[in-house]
Amino acid sequence: MRIAIFTDTFLPEVNGVANTLGKWVEYLRARSIPVLVFAPQYGSLVNTEGGHVERFFSLPLIFYPECKLALPGRMRTERILHNFQPTLIHVATPAAIGLLGAGYAAKHGVPLVASYHTHFDQYLKHYKLAWMEQALWKYMQWFHRNCKRIYAPSESTKLKLEEKGMKHVGIWSRGIDAEQFRPAVSAEERASLLRNRGLDPELTYMLYVGRLAPEKNIEHLIISFASLPSRILDKSRLLIAGDGPLYGHSPSVPHNLSEEHIQWLGYLRGNELRDIYSMSDLFVFPSSTETFGNVILEAMASSLPVIAAGAGGVLDIITHEKTGILCPPEEPSSMVNSIIRLYDHPHLSKSLGEAGREYCLNRSWVPIFDQLLSSYNEVIAESNSMVNMSRSPQKKVK
Known part of the structure; x- marks a missing residue:
């Protein structure tokens, strides 16, 4: 297994998505599973994470300036992916960098999964952009059309995505380090x-x-x-x-x-x-x-x-x-x-x-990540099975 992850937010940015993806990458690396993250560049931080993160020039989102939209070059991205040879691509954003990941997966027959993190449709009304909601969901349906799995963080989010026409939606929940966060002793x-x-x-x-x-x-x-x-x-x-x-x-x-x-x-x-x-x-x-x-x-x-x-x-x-x-x-x-x-x-x-x-105390990250890794394996196995079926000789019907 070799995993490529495409995201518009990653450590050291401070938010729930960046922290979750950071912990997931740490989990994979601790199990010697090769993983490569494609993420925005923050200030002068460029590829200082030991070779498992590729940084790209980015611009701030107009109504969400803390969120960076990475603008990766297609040729550079494809060269890196060709050398890495991913067996699964995970897109955590439907923006430009996610499009490149999804496009590469479709072009080279690599199984594609996605994770949904933000209700941007609910943000629109707060920025006087509610008129964009219908177009946003049409784009989301198109973007996720080839995903073998779409991971939602909660049951309520899963139901919403299914109501909007999304297929193959599963749950990737969230955990907590109950030792890191604790009450005052006295x-x-x-x-x-x-x-x-x-x-x-x-x-x-x-x-x-x-x-x-x-x-x-x-x-x-x-x-x-x-x-x-x-x-x-x-x-x-x-x-x-x-x-x-x-x-x-x-x-x-x-x-x-x-x-x-x-x-x-x-x-x-x-x-x-x-x-x-x-x-x-x-x-x-x-x-x-x-x-x-x-x-x-x-x-x-x-x-x-x-x-x-x-x-x-x-x-x-x-x-x-x-x-x-x-x-x-x-x-x-x-x-x-x-x-x-x-x-x-x-x-x-x-x-x-x-x-x-x-x-x-019963929401450790490890079983949650174990479940996600198992889902990855299922997607890869299903993809390999489909490839083998397409390659098997067809018997002629007399």
């Missing part, structure tokens, strides 16, 4: 983490982690926080970790929200990210456009009670009233009521956090 550790950041341990900290953009409903998050009664708001702070066009931007909110109420933390990685989960009291996630919701697993693994919009892939993770609280999408008032409820009922908050942690 109240003393939490207090120490907060003091190290100049934060008051006596306050309540509500956390959001993710991209800061309109499709994530950041405005609803801030409005919900600002709408809390003063008895809670005066003793609470909102921590926002991530980057994007809305970084540092607060919409028009009631006058009772001062600048000190919100801490904009930027991108966090490694121990910094782990610690911000550990020191927080509640995770609030208003996005209704998720295909899965990796950060929710991170919060749950950290024993944080989660309040989230009940839509998309989030529904596959959270069991309402058991491992978290689900709110009607795009209804800030419901989120406000849920925050008040958990603030006033610490035992319920603690119970949800513990149940979330227990759930994550």
